[in-house]
Amino acid sequence: MPAVEQFRAWSPHRWYLLGWVLLGLAPMSVAGLDDPGAARYWAIGVPVAVGLFYAAGRAFPERAVARPDVVTWGLIAGLAAMSYLRDGGATAYIATVPHFWFLAREPRSAIASSGLAALATVLGGVAPQGWSPSLTNGNVAATLLAFLVSVLVGLSAHRYLEQQRERVRHLGAELETAQARLVAAYQRQGAAEERERLAREIHDTLAQGFASIVVLAEAARSGLETDPARSGQQLLSIERTARENLTEARALVGQAPPGGIVPGSVARTLRRTLDRFAEDTGLAVEAELPDVELDQRTRIALLRCTQESLANIRKHAAATTVGVVLTRHPHAVELEITDDGRGFVVGASKGFGLDGMRRRMAELGGELTVTSSVGDGTRVVAIVPAGDDGQEQA
Secondary structure (H helix, E strand, O other): OOHHHHHHOOOHHHHHHHHHHHHHHHHHHHHHHHOOHHHHHHHHHHHHHHHHHHHHHHHOOOOHHHOHHHHHHHHHHHHHHHHHHOOOHHHHHHHHHHHHHHHOOOHHHHHHHHHHHHHHHHHHHHHHHOOOOOOOOHHHHHHHHHHHHHHHHHHHHHHHHHHHHHHHHHHHHHHHHHHHHHHHHHHHHHHHHHHHHHHHHHHHHHHHHHHHHHHHHHHHHHOOOOOHHHHHHHHHHHHHHHHHHHHHHHHHOOOOOHHHOOOOEHHHHHHHHHHHHHHHHOOEEEEEOOOEEOOHHHHHHHHHHHHHHHHHHHHHHOOOEEEEEEEEOOOEEEEEEEEOOOOOOHHHOOOHHHHHHHHHHHHOOOEEEEEEOOOOOEEEEEEEEOOOOOOEOO
16 A cells, blocks of 8 residues: 555544644653753653653553553653643643543543643642742643543543444344344245245146046046056056156155256156157157257256146147157257147136246246147247257267
8 A cells, every 4th residue: 555545544543643742742852952951851851751651552562561550640640740841731731631531441530530630730830830830820721621621522522432332232233133034034035935946846746747647547447448458558657657756755855866867868858758648648749859968957947847838738738749849059958849739828827837837947047938829739938048068969
């Protein structure tokens, strides 16, 4: 830091110390240059000794000389000596009196120490006159007036500082209360977000699985007499779906990897899901799924969107053909799911599934677009950002 900036950065106490030296100690020493004989050395040396004594207390705070009571008595003795050696002790007292307020622990001790200093200054000044000071003595009047003014100013400053401390304590208490409320709000928000996440996971996994089991069970029951082979295949699908639901349930309580999905290509995961869907529903599924390596979260999000879309097609679309296309762009992956079903009015849809898919995409910085109209089928497009490392595999 340049010297000018260091000078500007001085604390108010440093500025006071500089003023004390220049206006209180230095004038006494300079005035002593004209004194004859040994008086000159005393007049110069005492102010210098007082300054060095105070500086030693500041420089070595662990020593006894730095104790506030020791420094206070040293300043009182110095003022008495300087007043005894020459006129003008009131000036030194006026410059020194703030020290007594800085060193005191409470206003009462500050008033007592500054009063003793004033008395020492007066007695030191009148001692050479044979203890008969004139009532018009300027130094005596100035010293007593400075003492009274210092008491008024010191008490006012002390009261102001106490008010500020009380305000700080009050603000601190308010801050602690606000922090506690904020922590509670974050906890409530976290709990709400966790409930929403669990609700979304249950909807996209367990609920869809149970819905599939119900549909397969109804179909198997109705075909037991007419097509037992088909019913047996549907019972196997029910068993697989139930096992998958058990895996998902364990994942939700932290007993298995999320979604039960091991790291790998998203295409292989989607193919298994589409094969099961085609097997269970008998619908024609046309898929273009190049092998694209993606991180686990993105892979799970695309799988959940596919599962939700297929569940909606099974329950609502009355479609005959489903198309699924996975496309790798330079900085994103696009998943398109279409069907030739009855369609619906997107704006009138209030289901949890579409909102859940949109939130999944938003969490990854992606987006979900649903296009549909009554009688024209449905098109769902999910776009998720992806790095350049997820290139298509040969």
